Each structure stands twice: as C-alpha cells, then as structure tokens.
Amino acid sequence: MQKRIALFPGSFDPITKGHEDIVLRYMNMFDEIVVAVGTNTTKNYMFDLPTRLVFIKNTFDKYPNVRVETYEGLTVNFAKKINASYMLRGLRNTTDFDYEKSIAQMNKELTAGIDTVFLITNPDLAAISSTILRELIKGKADVSAFVPKGVVIK
Numbered sequence: 001m002q003k004r005i006a007l008f009p010g011s012f013d014p015i016t017k018g019h020e021d022i023v024l025r026y027m028n029m030f031d032e033i034v035v036a037v038g039t040n041t042t043k044n045y046m047f048d049l050p051t052r053l054v055f056i057k058n059t060f061d062k063y064p065n066v067r068v069e070t071y072e073g074l075t076v077n078f079a080k081k082i083n084a085s086y087m088l089r090g091l092r093n094t095t096d097f098d099y100e101k102s103i104a105q106m107n108k109e110l111t112a113g114i115d116t117v118f119l120i121t122n123p124d125l126a127a128i129s130s131t132i133l134r135e136l137i138k139g140k141a142d143v144s145a146f147v148p149k150g151v152v153i154k
C-alpha cells in the first residue's frame with residue numbers, strides 16, 4: 001500500500017507549542033509527517049534556517065515518523081516532490097480559516113488532488129503565534145511557556 005505522507009509546511013520562526021500540538025495530534029493518522037520549513041529569500045526571519053531546523057528537530061527527535069525538511073518555492077510543488085497526499089494546517093480563528101480555505105481550494109486544483117486537512121487548535125494554545133512570540137523575544141520576555149522543550153532561546 002502507498003505510504004500516507006502528510007506535509008506540514010510553515011515558517012516556524014520559531015516553532016511554538018501550537019505547531020507541536022498539531023503534529024502530535026495528527027501523528028497517528030499518517031505513516032509519515034514531513035515538517036517542512038519554507039524559505040523565502042525576500043522574507044526576513046528572526047531565526048536563521050539552521051536554528052529553526054535545530055528547534056524543530058529537537059522537538060520531534062523522539063518520533064521516527066516525523067521528518068524535517070526545507071524547501072524553496074511553491075509548497076504544492078514540494079508536496080508533489082515528496083509524494084505527499086495531504087497537507088496539514090492548524091486553524092486558530094476565522095482569519096486563519098478564511099485565508100486557508102482559498103489556498104486549500106486552489107492547491108487542490110494545482111496539484112490534482114492533494115487534500116488539505118485542518119485541525120482546530122487546542123483552546124489553551126490558540127493565542128500562540130510565532131509573530132507575537134517574536135515581539136516578546138525582541139522585548140527580552142521569557143517565552144519558554146509557549147515553545148516546545150527543545151527550543152532554548154537566550
């Protein structure tokens with residue numbers, strides 16, 4: 001039988017407990033989850049790519065069916081390249097929903113079939129976003145409550 005591969009794409013700048021929760025909750029539904037860091041040369045990141053990768057690898061090192069990759073260009077092209085049949089997204093609120101719905105519908109057209117599957121965020125993690133974390137980090141706040149254990153921000 002064909003392996004059920006799911007792609008979880010994002011910037012992960014940095015990975016948060018919200019991202020971790022999505023992967024852990026989906027883990028048993030697929031043979032493999034590929035957490036993939038999209039790199040966009042025009043975007044400015046707070047954490048460079050090697051650092052973001054270390055944070056993600058530390059987070060999932062106990063789970064052999066979670067693989068960490070990087071990609072450039074369109075997410076759908078990368079999904080096809082790794083033979084993913086599904087894309088995973090987390091939904092925190094209606095803004096996420098409206099945005100993700102259009103992308104998912106277009107991606108299905110573009111890929112001739114890769115389906116996006118959505119998980120509603122756990123209520124206690126719904127307020128966590130990488131964007132807010134970056135602001136807190138800039139202000140030297142302790143963000144350890146919002147990031148997985150393997151993420152050490154000094």
Ligand code: ADP
Pocket residue numbers: 009010011012013016017018019022088089090091092096121122125126127128129130
């Ligand atoms: P992007 O650059 O694509 O916005 P992110 O790294 O911000 O990437 O997010 C990747 C995915 O993780 C998205 O599907 C997003 O909705 C989801 N996500 C982000 N934060 C949370 C959270 N707190 N709980 C659940 N899902 C989340």
